[in-house]
Amino acid sequence: MLNERNGQILENNTSLDKEMMGDDTFLRLRRITGEILEEALHDNVELATLIDGAIDEILQGVNLSEKLQRMFRKCMLNTITTTLVQKQDGSAFLFTGDIPAMWLRDSGGQLRVFLNLDDPTGKLYDVIGAVIRQQFRYVLLDPYTNAFNFTGNGNCWSEIDQSERQNPWSWERKYELDSLCFPVELAYFYWKQTGREDLFDSEFLAAVKELIRVFRVEQHHAEQSEYFFIRDNGSEQDTLSNQGRGTEVGYTGMIWSGFRPSDDACEYGYLLPANMFAVVILGYLEEIMAAFYSEEGELLTTITILKKEVQEGIAKFGTVDHPTYGEIYAYEVDGLGNSNIMDDTGVPSLLSLPYIKYCDADDDIYQNTRRFSLSTDNRYYFEGKAAKGLGSPHTPPGYVWHMGLAIQGLTSMDEAECQELLRLFETTDAGKDLTHEGFLADDPTVYTREWFSWSNSIFCEFILKEIGKLKL
Structure with a gap:
């Protein structure tokens, strides 16, 4: 298990990725991945061995099925042995994972789980x-780029x-x-868990000043921002309307966003x-x-x-009165009276609010919103023969999405609900001992993204809980 590599996952991929991407894109991504690996300092086996030992201690005496223990180990090691490249410098x-780029969001989510491990070696x-x-460093290169x-x-x-x-790093x-x-x-969790201050x-200060500058500009997107994005490929979710500027918004005090955590375009600019996540990290x-x-x-x-x-x-702008669930959070608003009532799997989501530490899990508005999110009144919640849960x-x-199931468990106060979620993880991995992006609720052997490290990490956080x- 310690010897699994990127190439093995690509060769053994049985997901719908190649079909959805097309042969040319799939092969191009594999080529770029190979080029990057040639620059790696070493193969991380020593680091993986240290983590494997920590996993032995964590799993000692736990009341967890052999299948879930095996999945936990493989998902933890997958990030270190297949997605981490230590460079010569x-x-x-x-x-x-299966895309040879580093997302600011995903890389944070991939590593958060490892701050739950003791590391006496410091490596x-x-x-x-x-x-x-x-x-x-990437933030300083271009704060409007999501993946580098x-x-x-x-x-x-x-x-x-x-x-x-244009940015050649983007x-x-x-x-x-x-x-x-x-x-x-x-960075904050790293400081709190390790005590390291280096x-x-x-450079950190310069990057903070840059992201605060962007936040300030995007509070007034229409008046102050130069940003636009157009991808004319016929897919509305890949491009912004209004000549790449997004739909019209009014001032709310909130910060405008072009795209969601799914990398899909926002319907309304205030996500x-x-x-809510911005409020937390500003704190x-x-x-x-x-x-x-x-x-x-x-x-x-x-x-x-x-x-x-x-x-x-x-x-002021973020809640609506729902006829069934009472006061709930909207997913997006425009500050002009329009709101998008839904939830999406990608973190941060409305379901994830206690996970990102915006509110407690027993908060009244959150609980109302959670009931909506995990119901068929949310058009991206699906039920099938094999599973039910949040999609996208x-x-x-x-x-x-496995990520949605993990976040549901991480924010749940109901042990029976959590036990059912553990059962779903055991039975929807298509025999891979890894999590995926989305799987068909009627048939989990039909799925997307066999190599999706962030999803694996959030599953491991749920197991730790x-x-x-x-x-954390």
Whole structure:
């Protein structure tokens, strides 16, 4: 198991990925992956051995089926042995999985689970720190890019993309508010779990100033932002309307986002889960600024004011009265009276609000929203012969996401519900001992993305919660 490699997953892929991508794209991604691996410093076997030993200790004496224990081990090791590239210069790069790019969001989600492990050698923490530093370097390169290349070589998902600037480091330039939140979350948890303070240097400060600048600009998207994005491929979810500027919005105090965590275009520009996540990480930044940058009083004040404005916008514009569920959070609003009432699997989602630490799981509005999210009144909740759960417009109708099942478990206060979710993980992996993106609720052997590291990591967090060993 320690010897699994990227190439093996690509060769043994039985998902719908090749069919959905097309032969040319699928083979191009494999070629780029191979080129990146040639630059790797080593194969991470030593690091994987350390993690395997930690997993032995974690699983000792737990009340968990052999199948779930095997899945937990394989999913944990998958990130280290197949997606982590330690570079010659001491930096690190983290594949999202089957796409040879590093997403700011995914890389944060992939590594969060590892901060639950004790690391007496410090080697695991060293690598996590290297990835965080790379995240903030990317923010400085282009805060509007959601996914980055291994080097500035111009590789990209689509050569037809149009935006206000070109960046050879940019794999895809879909501006997503949550992408700027995940590196801050990981840095904060890293500090709190390891006690290490070396991240908080001048480069970190410069990146924070840049993301705060973007937040401020995107509070006034129509008036102040130069950003636009057009991908004229016939798919509405891949491009922004209104000549790439998105639908019209009014001022709310919230921060505009072009795309969702699924990388699909927002219907309305104020994505509530992303703004809630922004409130959380602005609180983390307040704490970091006070602890390490006492001379940056003006920046701290700006962060505090921004957090207050976003939270006030959420309170004023972010809820609706639903005839069945009462007061619930909308998924998106435009500040002009329109709202999108739905939930999507991609984190941050409305279902994930306690997971991102915006509210407690027993919060009344959250509980109302949760009941809506996990019902067929939410058009992206699906029930089938083999499973039921949250899906996404990013995958075909009727597909349930493993990530959604894990988030449902991580935010649940009902042990019977959690036991049923564990059963679903045991029976919907298509015999791979890994999680996927979406699988057909009627037939889990039909699925997308065999190699999706972030989903594996969130599953492992759910397992840690269920055995009482989740620290974050």
